[in-house]
Amino acid sequence: MGIFQRFARLPLKSTYIWSLCPQYSTDLTAVDRALIVRSSNPGAAPPRLPFSRVTREDLAFFRTLLPGRTITDPDLLKSSNVDWLKTVEGNSEVLLRPKTTEEVSQILRHCNERNLAVCPQGGNTGLVGGSVPVFDEIILSTSLMNQVITFDNISGILTCQAGCVLENLSNYLEERDFIMPLDLGAKGSCHIGGNVSTNAGGLRLLRYGSLRGTVLGLEVVLADGRILNCLATLRKDNTGYDLKQLFIGSEGTLGVITAVSILCPRKPKAVNVAFLGCSSFQQLLETFQCCRGMLGEILSAFEFFDASCMSLLEKHLKLTNPITESPFYIVIETAGSNATHDEEKLHKFLEEVMTSSLVTDGTVATEATKIKALWSLRERVTEALTHEGYTYKYDISLPVEKIYDLVQDMRGHLGDMAKNVVGYGHVGDGNLHLNITSPSKDPALLAAIEPYVYEWTSEWKGSISAEHGLGLKKRNYIYYSKPSEAVALMGSIKAMLDPKGILNPYKTLPDNIH
Numbered sequence: 001m002g003i004f005q006r007f008a009r010l011p012l013k014s015t016y017i018w019s020l021c022p023q024y025s026t027d028l029t030a031v032d033r034a035l036i037v038r039s040s041n042p043g044a045a046p047p048r049l050p051f052s053r054v055t056r057e058d059l060a061f062f063r064t065l066l067p068g069r070t071i072t073d074p075d076l077l078k079s080s081n082v083d084w085l086k087t088v089e090g091n092s093e094v095l096l097r098p099k100t101t102e103e104v105s106q107i108l109r110h111c112n113e114r115n116l117a118v119c120p121q122g123g124n125t126g127l128v129g130g131s132v133p134v135f136d137e138i139i140l141s142t143s144l145m146n147q148v149i150t151f152d153n154i155s156g157i158l159t160c161q162a163g164c165v166l167e168n169l170s171n172y173l174e175e176r177d178f179i180m181p182l183d184l185g186a187k188g189s190c191h192i193g194g195n196v197s198t199n200a201g202g203l204r205l206l207r208y209g210s211l212r213g214t215v216l217g218l219e220v221v222l223a224d225g226r227i228l229n230c231l232a233t234l235r236k237d238n239t240g241y242d243l244k245q246l247f248i249g250s251e252g253t254l255g256v257i258t259a260v261s262i263l264c265p266r267k268p269k270a271v272n273v274a275f276l277g278c279s280s281f282q283q284l285l286e287t288f289q290c291c292r293g294m295l296g297e298i299l300s301a302f303e304f305f306d307a308s309c310m311s312l313l314e315k316h317l318k319l320t321n322p323i324t325e326s327p328f329y330i331v332i333e334t335a336g337s338n339a340t341h342d343e344e345k346l347h348k349f350l351e352e353v354m355t356s357s358l359v360t361d362g363t364v365a366t367e368a369t370k371i372k373a374l375w376s377l378r379e380r381v382t383e384a385l386t387h388e389g390y391t392y393k394y395d396i397s398l399p400v401e402k403i404y405d406l407v408q409d410m411r412g413h414l415g416d417m418a419k420n421v422v423g424y425g426h427v428g429d430g431n432l433h434l435n436i437t438s439p440s441k442d443p444a445l446l447a448a449i450e451p452y453v454y455e456w457t458s459e460w461k462g463s464i465s466a467e468h469g470l471g472l473k474k475r476n477y478i479y480y481s482k483p484s485e486a487v488a489l490m491g492s493i494k495a496m497l498d499p500k501g502i503l504n505p506y507k508t509l510p511d512n513i514h
């Protein structure tokens with residue numbers, strides 16, 4: 001059966017409007033936990049909401065608006081329907097590739113009128129199932145919105161379209177003696193619009209802060225097609241509510257980000273990377289304390305991974321451990337303006353941690369290729385894990401001294417149910433990536449991990465999603481990190497900005513808010 005025949009059988013218009021389910025109770029624990037446990041798998045997809053189906057007329061509209069950029073070939077749609085981890089797969093039959101904000105506006109105006117659901121998609125590198133459709137949502141890709149609009153080399157403010165690939169922006173800026181304030185392992189594919197929509201953290205947050213501070217302005221298309229031009233290029237602007245913050249981290253559920261202006265730091269003149277081994281997490285923490293004190297303003301990253309991660313890097317990616325085997329590895333980066341000064345500071349610090357036996361072994365790189373090689377050990381852990389089978393991923397914020405306790409506790413809790421329980425992440429940000437693997441998807445293992453991991457996190461007042469967002473997989477666990485009143489308010493904002501709920505449905509907000 002051809003695509004047109006299939007569409008012809010479906011209702012033309014749905015009158016379904018999303019409404020807010022009221023939450024009356026302030027007894028967070030009883031009500032919210034009940035909601036979470038009611039479903040046997042709260043990370044799974046809920047039933048399809050009654051959105052319209054794409055008709056022949058809709059396709060004709062899209063083809064006139066986006067000639068050659070309205071994709072319906074199932075083979076071409078395949079990679080956009082599945083997430084990077086290959087754990088979530090949608091069934092969209094239409095992929096739209098606008099080039100301009102005006103085109104995005106016309107697409108959304110049409111979809112809103114027709115009650116057609118839309119899944120905005122950047123580089124599709126997300127890890128919580130937020131960037132792929134769940135059912136047949138139209139995929140709105142920013143891949144052709146890839147132009148730099150302006151760059152001011154006095155203020156360091158870059159304004160660009162949402163579909164610019166992070167690494168391309170970094171290269172563009174480096175030629176002008178600046179850098180992007182964020183850096184991620186996925187930089188070769190991820191889009192800046194997706195980074196902002198998910199409030200991606202990454203490897204430099206310790207130094208340059210989160211996107212909530214460095215993003216100065218946004219242009220956003222709202223669900224009904226209105227264009228909200230808040231593309232300010234000012235460091236300071238206290239005129240009323242800071243609306244852009246609503247779109248940062250809301251994972252495309254409140255609007256589609258079409259352009260970003262962002263404050264970029266000067267390219268550091270000297271960069272050094274130290275790769276160190278520690279024999280306990282306590283020593284790693286003491287090394288962190290010492291590092292903050294002795295490196296001060298030149299410290300730009302403090303990352304860690306454990307010995308299990310190193311084994312996987314060696315086994316699957318054939319990477320070589322440059323130092324003697326240790327239970328924990330640290331990547332420290334310094335970035336400053338005076339090579340002699342920075343090296344002097346770094347060497348004093350290294351001398352201190354070596355003589356006090358906080359660190360067992362280490363190596364330092366000042367040259368670009370060696371720096372890259374050391375960084376790739378940390379950056380490629382995610383990739384190494386994919387070779388182990390199915391990975392259950394947890395992205396947790398905790399008081400920094402607690403982050404590895406969770407890994408150890410989880411190892412004891414799961415015993416030999418799990419193939420690997422590994423920990424790595426951003427020590428400087430108190431952000432642990434707890435990853436648990438099994439040869440294939442294993443519901444019994446999942447039941448042993450969740451909600452145990454969320455209970456543990458909530459007990460220590462942590463966040464169940466430090467930087468990856470909630471997407472499809474974590475949405476129903478939001479109550480472990482936010483009170484009911486806050487979630488209900490999020491629902492009100494969603495209902496106000498997107499009354500039909502067409503933007504990235506089934507994501508971010510829990511199933512009782514719709």
Ligand SMILES: O=C(O)CC[C@@H](O)C(=O)O
Pocket residue numbers: 127185202378379382393394395425433434435
């Ligand atoms: O794969 C993960 O769990 C973490 C990915 C990313 O946030 C990282 O810090 O490497």
Ligand SMILES: [Zn+2]
Pocket residue numbers: 201202425426433467
């Ligand atoms: Zn991370």
